[in-house]
Amino acid sequence: MSVDESRPAGGLREERKARTRRAIREHALRLFLDGGYDETTVEQIAAAAGVSHMTFFRYFPTKEAVVEDDDYDPLIAESVRARPAAEPPMTALHRAVRTGLDTVLAADRDAVYARTRLVVTHPALRARQWRNAATTESLLARALAERAGTPVDLRLRVIAAAATAALITALTTWVDHGGADDLRTLVDEAFAALGAKPR
Structure with a gap:
């Protein structure tokens, strides 16, 4: 049997979409790093990924979105909401980022690493x-507020702004050092500078 009938069709469809999105991003990043971000066209990315340029735009509204869009922020926000309400907000953010x-x-x-390197080294992406x-x-401020049952203040x-700056600084340092450092250690050091308790 070629299809797992125990899985709902929607689940298989979502898996195919996720695979296509990942393939487009992987080919785009390779092309950006090999040939240059500005020089790489959507048509080249689509051809490398084996999809039409219209399919590309179904997954990413712009070329920039391939680098900028990710599912990590919602993942971190969900982790923040799951942290104990009594935990100090900066500690909750640090632990959620680490998770x-x-x-x-x-x-x-x-x-x-490839996406971060592109953002750090490409002026237009860095400006965005x-x-x-x-x-x-x-997003993080809302997650903290929901966790505490209070409005965003x-x-x-x-x-949330300080935590975001700490994360961006750790990512930039990671790229500046050619990816040689452990990113988690850099994040721990950045949050320690803000007074977050060690994990």
């Missing part, structure tokens, strides 16, 4: 990082 990193690095370390950081800050926004 997310453990998952992501185990599955996609090379892709995470501010907008993406603001989105991350907002200035304090939670500042804590």
Whole structure:
């Protein structure tokens, strides 16, 4: 039997979509690193991934989105919501980031490094990082508020902004050192500078 009938069709469909999205991203990152971000076209990415350029746009609205979009922020936010309510917010964020990193690095370390390197070294992508950081800050502040059962306030926004800055600085340092350092250790050091308790 070629199809696992015990699985719902929607589950198989979602797996196929995830595989296609991953293949597009992997080919795009390889092309960006080999031939240059600006020089690589959507058509080249689609051809390398074996899909049409229209299929590319079903998964990524723009070329930039291949580098910028990820599922990591929602994963971290969900982990924040699951942390004990009595835990200090910065500690909860640190531990949630570490949980997310453990998952992501185990599955996609090379892709995470390639994407981070592109953002850090490409001026246009780096300039867009501010907008993406603001989105991350907002998501983390909401997760902290939901965990505590309170509205988002200035304090939670500042804590989320500081945690986002710590993570971005750790990622930038990782790239600056050619990926030789352990990213988790860099993240621990960055959060320690903010006064987060050790894990």
